[in-house]
Amino acid sequence: xxxxGILGGMSAASTQVYYRELCALTQAKLGGLHSPELLIRSxxxxxxxxxxxxxxxxxAGRILNTExxxxxxxxxxVLILATNTMHKxxxxxxxxxxxxxxxxxxxxxxxxxxxxxxxxxxxPTKFTMEQSFYTDRLRAAGLTPxxxxxxxxxETHDIIYNELCxxxxxPESEAxxxxxxxxxxxxxxxxxxxxxxxxxxxxxxxxxxxPVFDTTLIHCRAALDLALD
Numbered sequence: 130x131x132x133x134g135i136l137g138g139m140s141a142a143s144t145q146v147y148y149r150e151l152c153a154l155t156q157a158k159l160g161g162l163h164s165p166e167l168l169i170r171s172x173x174x175x176x177x178x179x180x181x182x183x184x185x186x187x188x189a190g191r192i193l194n195t196e197x198x199x200x201x202x203x204x205x206x207v208l209i210l211a212t213n214t215m216h217k218x219x220x221x222x223x224x225x226x227x228x229x230x231x232x233x234x235x236x237x238x239x240x241x242x243x244x245x246x247x248x249x250x251x252x253p254t255k256f257t258m259e260q261s262f263y264t265d266r267l268r269a270a271g272l273t274p275x276x277x278x279x280x281x282x283x284e285t286h287d288i289i290y291n292e293l294c295x296x297x298x299x300p301e302s303e304a305x306x307x308x309x310x311x312x313x314x315x316x317x318x319x320x321x322x323x324x325x326x327x328x329x330x331x332x333x334x335x336x337x338x339x340p341v342f343d344t345t346l347i348h349c350r351a352a353l354d355l356a357l358d
Contacts, residue, residue, distance in 0.1 A: 130155075130166050131356040134205025134228070136196055138171035139212040140294035143326030143345060147211045150349040158357065165353065168205045170196050174294065181214070181256065190221030197222050207231065209352045213325050213344055214254045217262040229355060234263050236351035237322060237344050238270035244340060246320045250275045250313030252306070252332070253324030255286040263324070275318045281309045285328075293327035303331045310337045 133151065137144030148169065155165040172192070180189040193215060197208060208230045210216060216233055223230055241249055249267070251274045257263045258276050267274045277285060288302045310321050310332060320340045323329045329343040 131206035131358075132166040132168060132204055133207045133209060133352050133356050134168045134170070134197075134200035134203070135209055135211050136170050136172075136193065136200060136222075137211035138174055139177055139215055140174045140327060141171060142294060142296045142330065144169070144171055144211050146326070146329070146345050147209075147349060150346055151353060154349060154353050158353070165356070168200055168203050170200055172196065177215075178290070178294075186218060187221075189215070190218040193218055193222035194224050194226075197226050201226055201228050207352055207356050209233075209348060211326060211345075211348075213263065214256050217256065217260065219262075231348065231352045231355060232266070233344050233348045234266040235270070236347050237324075237342055238267050238272055239351075240347045241272060241320055241322070241342055242270055244320070246340065247271065248273045248275055248318055249320045249322045249342065250277075250310065250316070250318030250339070251322045251324045252277065252285050252309065252313075252328055253322075254289055255282050257324055258282050258285075274322070275313055275316050277309055277313060281312065285309060288331075289325050289327055293325075293330050296330075298330055303336070306331045307336050310339075314339050 135147055151165045155163050206228055208228050213233055264274050292302055321337050323332055323343045326345045329345055334341045
């Protein structure tokens with residue numbers, strides 16, 4: 130089993146899900162007392178969020194690159210970035226990194242296409258919805274992503290940063306997310322991408338009418354498959 134390096138903390142809430150899911154998947158695949166070989170570098174999200182808000186992506190990219198190299202030097206053999214939004218900086222992060230990297234958007238696109246679906250609704254942060262670094266990769270895989278309207282984008286983003294990243298779960302926010310998902314389905318979405326690693330804290334197959342693709346869970350499966358290959 131190869132050692133998976135997880136660059137996380139963005140936010141800590143979702144990084145906890147990565148750890149739990151990778152442990153559960155490994156035990157299910159290998160049985161017995163097996164657990165994954167992991168190295169986790171969990172960053173303080175507050176400075177990263179400040180750089181996002183300021184639009185200083187160059188500084189954020191330098192931080193990710195420094196930490197990815199630390200994981201590689203520490204012995205990681207597979208690298209994952211435990212956040213959708215910061216994949217905007219995947220190229221910057223991977224400078225001088227030689228170990229395999231599992232891109233969350235590519236893994237998600239493959240999972241959707243494998244189900245014969247093509248028009249996923251997308252619910253991530255405003256950065257991921259309004260910039261092309263993520264949707265371009267979905268389109269390159271033959272998908273046609275459907276993005277929420279302006280007000281729904283704002284509400285989706287606000288709930289992520291003001292609640293989910295702080296592990297605050299409110300029934301009112303779940304209802305708001307369910308309503309946004311329903312509007313995406315009315316626009317023609319044949320599936321739904323939980324496009325921020327925290328969105329799965331509120332939405333899942335039990336409260337969404339179309340097939341749900343939780344990027345965190347998909348990412349974990351893809352990383353473990355590579356680690357066990």
